[in-house]
Amino acid sequence: xxIVNIDDLRLAARKRLPKLFFDYIDGGSFAxxxxxxxxxxxxLLQLRQNVLxxxxxxxxxxxxxxxxxxxxxMLGPVGFLGLYTRNGEQKxxxxxxxxxxxxxxxxxxxxxxxxxxQATDGVLHFQLYVLDDRALCxxxxxxxxxxxxxxxxxxxxxxxxxxxERDVRNGFRSLTRVTPRLFxxxxxxPGWLFDVGRxxxxxxxxxxxxxxxxxxxxxxxxxxxxxxxxxxxxxxxEALRDRWKGKxxxxxxxxxxxxxxxxxIGVDGIVISNHGGRQLDGAxxxxxxxxxxxxxxxxxxTLMLDGxxxxxxxxxxxxxxxxxxxxxxxxxxxxxxxxGQAGVDRAIQTLRREISITLALMGVxxxxxxxxxxxxxxxxx
Ligand SMILES: Cc1cc2nc3c(=O)[nH]c(=O)nc-3n(C[C@H](O)[C@H](O)[C@H](O)COP(=O)(O)O)c2cc1C
Numbered sequence: 382x383x384i385v386n387i388d389d390l391r392l393a394a395r396k397r398l399p400k401l402f403f404d405y406i407d408g409g410s411f412a413x414x415x416x417x418x419x420x421x422x423x424x425l426l427q428l429r430q431n432v433l434x435x436x437x438x439x440x441x442x443x444x445x446x447x448x449x450x451x452x453x454x455m456l457g458p459v460g461f462l463g464l465y466t467r468n469g470e471q472k473x474x475x476x477x478x479x480x481x482x483x484x485x486x487x488x489x490x491x492x493x494x495x496x497x498x499q500a501t502d503g504v505l506h507f508q509l510y511v512l513d514d515r516a517l518c519x520x521x522x523x524x525x526x527x528x529x530x531x532x533x534x535x536x537x538x539x540x541x542x543x544x545x546e547r548d549v550r551n552g553f554r555s556l557t558r559v560t561p562r563l564f565x566x567x568x569x570x571p572g573w574l575f576d577v578g579r580x581x582x583x584x585x586x587x588x589x590x591x592x593x594x595x596x597x598x599x600x601x602x603x604x605x606x607x608x609x610x611x612x613x614x615x616x617x618x619e620a621l622r623d624r625w626k627g628k629x630x631x632x633x634x635x636x637x638x639x640x641x642x643x644x645x646i647g648v649d650g651i652v653i654s655n656h657g658g659r660q661l662d663g664a665x666x667x668x669x670x671x672x673x674x675x676x677x678x679x680x681x682x683t684l685m686l687d688g689x690x691x692x693x694x695x696x697x698x699x700x701x702x703x704x705x706x707x708x709x710x711x712x713x714x715x716x717x718x719x720x721g722q723a724g725v726d727r728a729i730q731t732l733r734r735e736i737s738i739t740l741a742l743m744g745v746x747x748x749x750x751x752x753x754x755x756x757x758x759x760x761x762x
Contacts, residue, residue, distance in 0.1 A: 384719075386735075387691045387712045390728055393719035394465075399570045401563070402465060406505060406714055409658035410543035415666065416658025419689025422666035426698045427760040439740040440747035441733065442750040445706030446628055446650060446683055448504070451481040452733055453748050454696055456725075457652075457687050457708030458508035458534065458632075463491025463583055465718040467576050471500040473717050478503025480733075484593035485534060485708070486749055488521065489605055491598060493530035493586035506532040508632065510539065511617060512608040521587065522625065525703030533625050534652065535618065538633030540611045543660045576721075609700045619646055620723040630685070633660075637677035640684075650683025650705070657688055657710050668699060675703035693735025700748060701755035 384390060395403050443453045456477045462469030470492035471746060477484035478501045485506035486497060507530045511706025512518055525533060548554045556563060559582065567574050577583065585601040588594040595602040610617075622629055631643045632652035643651050653671055655664045667688035675684060686699045687708040696707045712732065716724030743758060745751045751758065 384682075384727060386731060387728060388717060390715040390724060390731075391711075392720050393724075394531040394715040396719075397598045398465060398571055398586065398718050399566050399572060399573060401548070401553045401556075401566060402573075403718070404547035404551055404720065405545070405553055405712060406459075406465070408545050408547040410545050410660055411662035413653050413658060413662065415662050415664045416689075418666040419655070419658050420691065421667070422668045423689060423692070423695045423698055425762045426702070427762060428697065428743055429741065429758045429760060431741060434744035434746075436741055437554070437746065439737055439745060440749070441579075441736060441740075442704065443700075443748040443752070445685065446630070448483075448531075450483070450706070453700055453736070454690070454707040454709055455483045455506075456485060456713050457710050458485045458487035458536070459710055459714045460487045460489035460542040461491060461598065461602065462487075462714065462717060464577065465714065466573075466721045467580055467593065467723075468492065469700075469717055470497060472503070472722035473713060474501050474503065476713075476722050476729060478698065479726065479756050480729045482729070483531070484759050488564045488587070489585070489602060490587070491583045491585060494524045494530065496586060498528045505530050506534060508536055510536055510605070511610045511613050511621075512605070513610045514608055517588070517591070520556055524587070526627075530627065532628035532630055532649070533621075534630045535621060536632045536656075536658050537613065537618075538635075538654065539609060540613060542609075545659060545664065557595065557603050558597065559599075582762065615646065616643060618643070618648070622647055630683070634674070634690070635664060635667070638672045640682075644678050644682050650685060652685040652687060652708060653704070654687050654708075668695075668702065671699065671702050671704060683743050692735070693732050696736055697739045697743075697751065698759055701751050703755065703758040 424618045440450050470490050474484040474497050482494040483504040483506050485508050487508050507525045530568045582597045586600050628649040631648055633639050633654050634651045653667045667686050683705050685706050686704040699707050713725050713728045716728035
């Protein structure tokens with residue numbers, strides 16, 4: 382199969398992964414309206430074509446979260462990368478760092494921050510789900526400090542996990558151990574089974590010492606999800622702001638009002654996100670939410686955006702509409718599941734090239750130029 386774009390990586394991932402893992406990555410919640418809207422709303426924006434602009438390779442470097450990055454996107458937190466390929470978190474981080482961009486590790490990961498630090502010395506970010514067990518949260522924060530994590534993302538849109546109907550049909554949500562049905566499904570994908578299964582049943586390294594979380598990734602994942610603090614409130618974010626000395630970002634904001642509250646608390650930025658259409662179905666797309674949020678927080682507050690990004694032109698649109706940077710979710714996860722580290726490299730390079738060509742055809746010389754002239758370059762239908 383010829384891989385030309387992110388959708389091809391998605392198909393390759395579907396071929397290699399057991400169905401229940403592919404559906405877990407690919408799916409959204411309930412009727413998957415918001416999941417589709419994230420993509421569809423990018424298509425409602427048009428790019429202005431400018432010709433005879435004396436072509437030179439556009440400069441894709443840009444600043445977000447106080448750091449200069451060679452590309453305007455980074456790898457966001459996606460749970461359980463180590464279940465899609467062996468050492469998945471390490472492979473994704475190494476691919477990000479080879480491209481010079483940050484990698485954000487999810488709380489729900491097979492590898493720990495210490496494991497990642499052994500694999501790579503590039504820029505690491507960490508995504509925190511605040512658990513009702515605050516002592517365990519404190520352990521996560523100490524581990525993040527020890528690993529030299531530069532930015533902490535606290536995810537706030539998952540107080541309760543929405544129903545992802547594909548997972549229910551696959552019996553995925555209720556799985557806590559390998560059942561005969563699951564075993565049969567895994568055996569249908571021998572390439573995946575040989576890769577991931579040969580190290581035995583993976584487990585979540587960060588909670589391995591906690592027997593109350595059970596044994597094996599499936600049981601640990603179920604317990605971790607159950608332990609997310611449902612009563613998390615703004616005062617907890619204030620406490621976290623006092624506790625965490627590095628950059629603090631809130632992930633999962635979709636309204637100008639919430640963005641302003643976050644700004645008032647003194648966080649360093651927010652990720653405009655609806656969790657990739659996996660939580661509140663019916664919520665607006667992130668690209669549609671962006672302009673009002675930018676207007677509310679002013680030009681200097683860091684706004685990252687994720688959700689439905691599959692094309693370089695999506696990234697161009699997000700930056701042109703006011704985002705400082707973009708975070709990838711499924712786009713790189715498909716690559717990882719299809720081809721390991723090489724697949725993540727492929728996803729990054731595909732998007733890099735698409736951005737470059739798009740900017741050149743728009744007559745835009747750099748990301749700085751795009752950010753400056755964005756309102757003139759991106760047109761609403
Ligand atoms: C399989 C999967 C697992 C995810 N796990 C997490 C997670 O552990 N923590 C988190 O904050 N977001 C998680 N997300 C949400 C992503 O960080 C991101 O918001 C979303 O994937 C963006 O949408 P996109 O995949 O359409 O680009 C997950 C998303 C997917 C697809």
